[in-house]
Amino acid sequence: LLKEMKLLEExxxxxxxxxxxxxxxxxxRQNRPYFENNDDAVQAGLLEELSGLTDSIDALDEQIEKSRYV
Incomplete structure (x- = not known):
């Protein structure tokens, strides 16, 4: 159980x-000059990546919390 918690933390x-x-x-990307600062596929991909990573971290937090009380 302790190994699992350490792995989750890692x-x-x-x-x-x-x-x-x-x-x-x-x-x-957002701090570029006006003419270079446009919403493009790369920026959309970064926003999607941020959302996915945030969701993953939240799920890991839940798993870590559950493993503390098992």
């Missing part, structure tokens, strides 16, 4: 690192 840290990277990339 996976969560990896997802958080990926989330931070995606946020940084999106911030960089």
């Amino acid at each position: 996976v969560k840290r990896a997802k958080q690192a990926s989330l931070k990277l995606a946020q940084t990339r999106l911030d960089g």
Whole structure:
């Protein structure tokens, strides 16, 4: 059980690192000059990636919390 919790925490840290990277990339795109700052497929992909990572982290948080009380 302790191994499982540690594995979940490790996976969560990896997802958080990926989330931070995606946020940084999106911030960089959004801080471009007006003529370069447009909603395109790449930006839509980053937003989708952020949403998926956030959902994954939330699910991991739930699993970690449940494993503490088992």
